Amino acid sequence: MTQAQQTEHVLVIPTTEAIVLPFDGAPRLPTLAGTRLGIIDDSKRNADVLLEELSEVLRTRYEISDVQWLRKPSASKPADPVELKELVEKCDSVVIAIGD
Amino acid sequence: MANLGDTTVGRWSDVFEAVERCYELGWSDGLPALPPTEYRVSQFLDYVGRDPSEIVGEISERRREISVGKVAANAVMAGCLPEYLPVVLAATEAMLAPEFNLVGPSSSMGGSAILSIVNGPIVQELNINSRNNLFGPGNRANATIGRAVRLILMNACATIPGLFDRSVIGHPGKYTYCIAEAETETHWTALHVERGFSPEQSAVTTFAGEAPRQVRSTGKPVAILYAIADAASALGTSLSTSGSVGNKEQGVRQGEIVVTISGDSNLWKDWSKQQVRQYLQANIHRSVADLKQAQVFPGDLEPGDDERYISLVPEPEDVLLIFAGGEESNMASVIPSWGPKVASTAVTKEIKVPGK
Numbered sequence: 272m273t274q275a276q277q278t279e280h281v282l283v284i285p286t287t288e289a290i291v292l293p294f295d296g297a298p299r300l301p302t303l304a305g306t307r308l309g310i311i312d313d314s315k316r317n318a319d320v321l322l323e324e325l326s327e328v329l330r331t332r333y334e335i336s337d338v339q340w341l342r343k344p345s346a347s348k349p350a351d352p353v354e355l356k357e358l359v360e361k362c363d364s365v366v367i368a369i370g371d
Numbered sequence: 372m373a374n375l376g377d378t379t380v381g382r383w384s385d386v387f388e389a390v391e392r393c394y395e396l397g398w399s400d401g402l403p404a405l406p407p408t409e410y411r412v413s414q415f416l417d418y419v420g421r422d423p424s425e426i427v428g429e430i431s432e433r434r435r436e437i438s439v440g441k442v443a444a445n446a447v448m449a450g451c452l453p454e455y456l457p458v459v460l461a462a463t464e465a466m467l468a469p470e471f472n473l474v475g476p477s478s479s480m481g482g483s484a485i486l487s488i489v490n491g492p493i494v495q496e497l498n499i500n501s502r503n504n505l506f507g508p509g510n511r512a513n514a515t516i517g518r519a520v521r522l523i524l525m526n527a528c529a530t531i532p533g534l535f536d537r538s539v540i541g542h543p544g545k546y547t548y549c550i551a552e553a554e555t556e557t558h559w560t561a562l563h564v565e566r567g568f569s570p571e572q573s574a575v576t577t578f579a580g581e582a583p584r585q586v587r588s589t590g591k592p593v594a595i596l597y598a599i600a601d602a603a604s605a606l607g608t609s610l611s612t613s614g615s616v617g618n619k620e621q622g623v624r625q626g627e628i629v630v631t632i633s634g635d636s637n638l639w640k641d642w643s644k645q646q647v648r649q650y651l652q653a654n655i656h657r658s659v660a661d662l663k664q665a666q667v668f669p670g671d672l673e674p675g676d677d678e679r680y681i682s683l684v685p686e687p688e689d690v691l692l693i694f695a696g697g698e699e700s701n702m703a704s705v706i707p708s709w710g711p712k713v714a715s716t717a718v719t720k721e722i723k724v725p726g727k
Binding site for chain 1: 375376377378379380381382383384385388389392396397398406407408409412432433434435436437440441443444445447448472474475476478479522526527528529613614615616618710711713714715
């Protein structure tokens with residue numbers, strides 16, 4: 272049996288590509304001493320335990336001056352933009368972590 | 372022909388090579404898929420009369436926008452007819468609504484699938500199954516509409532197993548998960564009407580759910596509801612576990628639940644949907660003793676723990692009750708939600724049928 276001749280077809284690509292907009296990272300802090308730390312707790316189990324310990328370490332070893340805490344209502348939802356803006360105004364750096 | 376977006380070329384001499392080409396391109400859910408040729412996708416778009424570049428919604432966490440054209444291409448691959456595309460578009464719009472929070476149920480370790488529940492005149496027009504073998508095989512509309520939703524998730528929303536989809540055990544409903552309510556065969560108010568639409572409208576409700584748990588029960592309505600509530604109160608569901616919720620007061624996640632009830636609707640002539648919902652919400656609960664035994668709650672057992680109950684469904688309205696399934700027997704099912712309401716809420720969208 273001879274092989275049938277192939278025909279050419281235009282296919283619509285069903286997949287998508289990520290649209291990644293350029294952004295500039297925040298400048299690094301020269302020191303943590305005397306700066307204000309923000310923490311975003313994602314509300315996963317034990318995230319608070321981990322982050323409380325971390326903030327204590329940063330307070331005692333790196334002399335951060337203040338800790339602001341933001342707890343998300345659900346681990347799978349992004350933080351509220353208004354609350355994020357407030358956190359940025361109150362803090363010099365922010366730690367975002369996921370626990371489980 | 373309208374601009375259908377990015378295209379590529381496929382060459383084949385027979386149907387087997389065509390199907391293999393889709394596998395090679397990584398566009399399949401594991402089953403053979405039909406090639407989304409420009410010609411066939413155009414047929415679908417012509418039916419709905421919509422611009423392929425129109426954005427249906429986005430999944431911002433993955434930086435992706437989902438266009439009408441992408442939905443149509445995946446519907447072709449799933450084996451849909453052009454007439455099914457309005458349902459698939461509405462389901463896509465619903466699962467991309469902010470309150471559905473698609474990134475949660477489509478990424479989570481918890482095994483969930485996106486259930487589509489169709490209501491309204493389109494159920495009859497497209498012959499979407501609402502009776503025997505409700506969740507089973509054998510009906511093109513159910514099989515291909517549900518499959519199209521999954522292909523859109525995988526191809527257009529990047530919900531790729533092992534990559535963004537981190538489900539530990541998966542879910543058979545991830546191949547297809549689409550049902551209809553047998554609303555013409557019951558006095559109960561149709562789900563979409565309860566959720567704000569008119570009986571003349573068609574609508575689809577999307578719900579991030581676990582697998583259906585069959586409930587075999589016979590007798591009077593209250594006996595059937597007793598068994599349904601018991602099955603819905605199981606340990607190990609998302610509703611009866613803790614964690615991932617900012618508000619710790621309740622101790623368990625809670626969430627919505629879909630309940631299907633089949634059989635002879637006359638059995639329920641003295642019950643409204645609201646009465647059924649109220650009964651179920653009040654009785655879908657678990658004792659503190661059980662929750663402690665399963666270490667959902669911390670601490671040792673204390674006197675009275677086995678008499679104190681924790682509700683697993685917040686409000687009667689969080690029971691999405693539909694009359695569906697075969698008429699042969701009073702068989703029910705319960706489908707707990709993937710997560711708490713704060714993480715994902717069922718969404719209903721109108722199905723816009725061309726010319727209506």
